[in-house]
Amino acid sequence: MQDVIEHFDDDVEGSFLGMCVRAPENSLRRGISAYDLTMFNTPQLERLVVELGELPEDEKTPVVKRVIEAADQTIRRAGYMLFIGD
Structure with missing residues (x-):
């Protein structure tokens, strides 16, 4: 759990x-x-943070910045991040 x-x-x-x-x-x-569940582990989240950090500034919306912060927090906890589709 x-x-x-x-x-x-x-x-x-x-x-x-x-x-x-x-x-x-x-x-x-x-x-x-x-449309489905997507779960990332620590190495995947590290890559995701890099990808999001490389976005042009006009694409770094508040929610993108929040995902980066949440991913960093998840990495520190050695946890998993779950994205839930529609």
């Missing part, structure tokens, strides 16, 4: 999911499913 540390949703514009859908095919964020 896992403890849920934090829960939050995408913004009303769906900026996080939109950014994932537009990501290059070989990126980790492209693998985040809009």
